[in-house]
């Protein structure tokens with residue numbers, strides 16, 4: 528992934544939290560099952576910019 532700030536190639540990193548981070552879609556009723564996705568993090572080692580990406584973004 529390319530850094531949008533300085534066009535440097537970004538390095539994949541991980542959160543220092545057990546199990547990483549997940550996002551969940553908002554539901555309109557309690558009968559709906561929310562979609563979940565893990566989050567990947569990329570860091571630019573030139574300018575320090577950090578970018579987050581959902582791995583299962585197509586489910587949303």
Ligand SMILES: [Zn+2]
Pocket residue numbers: 530531532533534535571572573574575576
């Ligand atoms: Zn950068």
